[in-house]
Amino acid sequence: MRETAVATVEQLESWLETFTEFAKNAAGQKLPWLRQLREDAFARFCETGFPTTRDEDWRFTNVAAIARTAFRPASPAKLTDLASWRIEGVAAQLVFVNGRFAREWSQIDGLPKGVTVASLRERIEQRPAEVEEHLGRYADTQRDPFCALNTAFIGDGAYVHVARGVVLDAPIYLLYLSTQEDGPTVTHPRNLIVAEDQSQVAVIEDYASVGGESVVFSNAVTELIAGESTVAQHYLIEREHLKAFNVQTLRIQQGRSANVASHSVLLGGGLVRNNVHPVLAGEGGECLINGLFMGTGRQHLDNYMHVEHAAPHCGSRQFYNGILDGHAHGVFHGRIVVHKAAQKTDAKQTNRNLLLSDDAQIDTKPQLEIYADDVKCTHGATIGQIEENALFYLQSRGISELEARKLLLMAFAEECVDRMHSTVAREHVARLVSQHLLFTEGIMSKGGTGRELERIVEEVG
Amino acid sequence: MSLLEIRNLHVTVGENEILKGIDLTVNAGEVHSIMGPNGSGKSTLAQVLARRDAYHVTEGSILFEGKDLLEMKPEEAACEGLFLAFQYPVEIPGIGNTYFLRSALNAQRKHRGLDEMDAMDFLPLFREKLKLLEMDDKLMNRSLNEGFSGGEKKRNEILQMAVLEPKLAILDETDSGLDIDALRIVAAGVNSLRSPERAMVVVTHYQRLLNYIVPDFVHVLVDGRIVRSGGKDLALELEEKGYGWTEHDTRQPVGARA
Numbered sequence: 204m205r206e207t208a209v210a211t212v213e214q215l216e217s218w219l220e221t222f223t224e225f226a227k228n229a230a231g232q233k234l235p236w237l238r239q240l241r242e243d244a245f246a247r248f249c250e251t252g253f254p255t256t257r258d259e260d261w262r263f264t265n266v267a268a269i270a271r272t273a274f275r276p277a278s279p280a281k282l283t284d285l286a287s288w289r290i291e292g293v294a295a296q297l298v299f300v301n302g303r304f305a306r307e308w309s310q311i312d313g314l315p316k317g318v319t320v321a322s323l324r325e326r327i328e329q330r331p332a333e334v335e336e337h338l339g340r341y342a343d344t345q346r347d348p349f350c351a352l353n354t355a356f357i358g359d360g361a362y363v364h365v366a367r368g369v370v371l372d373a374p375i376y377l378l379y380l381s382t383q384e385d386g387p388t389v390t391h392p393r394n395l396i397v398a399e400d401q402s403q404v405a406v407i408e409d410y411a412s413v414g415g416e417s418v419v420f421s422n423a424v425t426e427l428i429a430g431e432s433t434v435a436q437h438y439l440i441e442r443e444h445l446k447a448f449n450v451q452t453l454r455i456q457q458g459r460s461a462n463v464a465s466h467s468v469l470l471g472g473g474l475v476r477n478n479v480h481p482v483l484a485g486e487g488g489e490c491l492i493n494g495l496f497m498g499t500g501r502q503h504l505d506n507y508m509h510v511e512h513a514a515p516h517c518g519s520r521q522f523y524n525g526i527l528d529g530h531a532h533g534v535f536h537g538r539i540v541v542h543k544a545a546q547k548t549d550a551k552q553t554n555r556n557l558l559l560s561d562d563a564q565i566d567t568k569p570q571l572e573i574y575a576d577d578v579k580c581t582h583g584a585t586i587g588q589i590e591e592n593a594l595f596y597l598q599s600r601g602i603s604e605l606e607a608r609k610l611l612l613m614a615f616a617e618e619c620v621d622r623m624h625s626t627v628a629r630e631h632v633a634r635l636v637s638q639h640l641l642f643t644e645g646i647m648s649k650g651g652t653g654r655e656l657e658r659i660v661e662e663v664g
Numbered sequence: 665m666s667l668l669e670i671r672n673l674h675v676t677v678g679e680n681e682i683l684k685g686i687d688l689t690v691n692a693g694e695v696h697s698i699m700g701p702n703g704s705g706k707s708t709l710a711q712v713l714a715r716r717d718a719y720h721v722t723e724g725s726i727l728f729e730g731k732d733l734l735e736m737k738p739e740e741a742a743c744e745g746l747f748l749a750f751q752y753p754v755e756i757p758g759i760g761n762t763y764f765l766r767s768a769l770n771a772q773r774k775h776r777g778l779d780e781m782d783a784m785d786f787l788p789l790f791r792e793k794l795k796l797l798e799m800d801d802k803l804m805n806r807s808l809n810e811g812f813s814g815g816e817k818k819r820n821e822i823l824q825m826a827v828l829e830p831k832l833a834i835l836d837e838t839d840s841g842l843d844i845d846a847l848r849i850v851a852a853g854v855n856s857l858r859s860p861e862r863a864m865v866v867v868t869h870y871q872r873l874l875n876y877i878v879p880d881f882v883h884v885l886v887d888g889r890i891v892r893s894g895g896k897d898l899a900l901e902l903e904e905k906g907y908g909w910t911e912h913d914t915r916q917p918v919g920a921r922a
Contacts, residue, residue: 211733300785596754599714600768600824601742601775614758614807 215249216595217273218352225276225356228639231327233510233660236335237357242356251348263534263566264505269448274389274420276617280382281414282308288380292627293407294373294576295320300380302390304359315368318404323393326362334362338395341426341454347478349450353424360393363406367430374405374438374625379423381443383415392423396437400430400458405625407438410449411471420448429461431485432583433513436464438628442471442635445500452478454457459485459514466623467494468632470639480509483545494523495619497639498531498563505534508552512545512578514643519549524619525556526612527563537582538570545575552582557589557615573643609640615616665730667692668713669862673724675705677711682708684888690832693860697874698867700885701907708750708837708869709885713865714748715741733803742768743775745831749821749838751776756808761820762790764808765827772828793826797853815846822853824845828922833857834865839873849874871903884910 222245231237253270254261280301285308289296297320298308304322311320327334344351351521361377398404410421421443429435441449449472457463465479481490496504510519525533535554556565569582589611599608616636623629668690675683682705690696700706712719713726715738726733730745736744756764770780781789794801797819809817817836825833835854839847854864854877866877874882874896882898883890884907891910892898902910 357778554767590754592754593756595714595716595738596750596756597759597764598738599748599750599767600764600828601739601771602768603739603771604737606767606771607739610764611756614756616775 205588208463210595211321213270214273217275218248222355225358225404229358230324231331234327234331235337237327237331237338240339241355241357244339244351247344248348248351248355251351253348260507260536263536264474264503266474266476268474269420269450272387272418272420274387277381277388277390277419278384279303279317282382284379288378288411290376290627290631292373293376294318294371296376296378297322297380298380299359299390299392301382302359302379304390311641315369315371317361317369318371319364322359323357323362323395324359333364334395337397337426338426339426341428341456341482342424342452343454343480347358347452349422349476350424350452353393353422353452356391357393358391360395361406362394363396363404365398365402365404368401370400370403371405372403374407374436374627377409379408379410379421380413381419381421381447383414384419384502385416385417386511387418387420389420389422392421394423394425396425396427398427398429398433398435401432403434405436405438405628407440407628407631409440409442411442412447413524414442415445416446418446418448419443420450422450424452425454427455427463429455429457429463431458432460433458434462436467436624436628438623438625438632438633439465439467439477440632441467441469441475441477442639443504444471447472448474450478450575453480455479455481455490457481457483457485457488457490460487461485461490464493464622464624466619466628466632467496467506468619468635469494469496469498469506470635472502472504474503476505476507478509480511481519482511482513483519484513486516488514488517490517490519492519493619493622495525495614495616495636496523496533497526497636498533499528500531501529502531503534504531506536507534508537510537510539510550512539512541512548512550514544515546515548517545517548519551521554522619522622522662523553523554525565525613526559527556527565527574528559528613530560530562531564533563533565535565535567535584536570537568539572539580539582541571541573541575541578541580543574546577547576548575548580550578550580554584555615555618556584556586557612558586559589611645612640613637651656666690666727667729668865669725669727671725673709673712673726674722675708676720676722677708677718679833681722682719682888683712684884686779686888688883688890690863690865692831692863694881695858695864695866695877695879696881696883697879697899698865698883698885699869699871699902704885705888706869706885707836710748710751710834710867713741713746713834714738739771742828742830743772747825747828747830747833749825749833749835751838751840752835753809753812753817753821755810755812755815757810759808761804761806761808765790765824768824769827789825793823796826796856797823798849799823814841814901815843818842819846819853820848822850826853826857829857829862831861832863832865834867837869838866839868839870847873850875871899874899886910898911
């Protein structure tokens, strides 16, 4: 068994050593269920290794650069000032620096009764039974090696619990920062969000870098459990530097009549894979899967949707907009699975893309697997350029070409931004997108910077 | 100095020569009408003036207030005071009408060394012009031209013109597709902007609009050349006799048959 594993997993020794070391001091390692969960997941990872492009789910995304790198766990780091990273109007803010909960920068006081926000590590140690009820029950370690790897290394992340009937208007903000280190480092953020029946919650996950650039790999998994008639929103923002690898999995479990929205905004990262996997397990559920990805240089931004309809009378709507410049490569893989029991399913999928350069590339692929006979499933994808007529119209009124391009791109991006319910999240995202466009414009107008970016990314990949 | 001086303008699109030596002088305060059959090059002339780069100028020159217009980008021409009311205004989802118009005005004000207008200063001006064009301000909360009827789009063009106050306005078939009520409103809007400092070039296929916007000069464009020029009566004559008359009898002096 060990020998087969060596054949499939590059850098296995490094992972084994890291895992052995991790297991000595891991939170809750004395809990048999958690130890077992980690060990099983690690064994599964050793069996499968990292996926290759021969795997249908990974056809458009080559993760060899991750597979052949020997990562060590990110080190603890002290940051001096995080004032500029705060956003106004949130109910709570949790900051993680290099994967570790940074209490001094977090703000979790004053939450209403029935809302618990904590570090997962602490929760495992203090209230293991509560965590055991959900942790690892939904994320698919069998099928997804990254998920298995994350589960093997469950250490820290956010724990959010909203009691039955409790409505939390303001979002909970989770900020994951990575700092510059010597050599490649990895973190495995693990989040558990449990919204009990008839509750309401919104969570923002924001991944960013501070200081200089070193190779970092964020391998994150979030399990979001939405009870009956629960309204939950999840926001993912990826804005790390271009040497970052980021693999994200959001696994949503929806109860009866639950209304869940997943919003993803990919701006940064060199190689990003964004997995969104909702399972509509109760009748009458609604799921909105909304996303925006904007790549330039040699960024690779892959969105893998896996929407599972497991109960009747559920609706899902997917809207993803992509803007790609330079040599960027975008992927939208929209898989919809309608189980036999899921009659009267109404599933819709739309992917629109703007390619701003000849070398930018998009792979868009719908994949419908329908086992019920009374369902409605539609999908559509478009690929286009900035419309010359629109550009000329704006210019003919005195608006500069660069500003006109920016306005048109912002309008395209705002289709996605406007679907975000939370004002705090929407404004935060709009600000980041607008800044990102300015940054992209800098690349377009200064050839040197563009080449610089490509060089950096090539070194990584 | 004339506001606009076009000399021997030749323009090609792809392989085809569309304009074959146009000469036209427009002075401040004047209203010129350019009439002609479909495909004669009227819209090409309008688009070249607005600096659309799909058109290739092979010969000739255009001076705008003595400056070389052909050296200007569309936004520079606009900032210098040139305005084109589009034959087919473009729908742009996601950009609000009001926001767009204020951005355009501020881009032009900046070019002229004036302070930018904030939303509070802009609103009264905007309201006043809306009233002039009898437009519903609800439209203005929508995206640029999105879902507008043909008449609403044309009115929106004139609204933009009224806010931007250009020195030279080119109206490209602004009358096409308008019912008589909308035509009256649009014409009233245009007439309210007539002034000794401002000139207009009204491009049209039909004489109808010229009943409301009375031109000082009428030029007949056929197959890329101006074949006749005259006063407002020329338009009436054309209406009566059709463009065939000019095509077959281009050397006859204006009024010779009267």
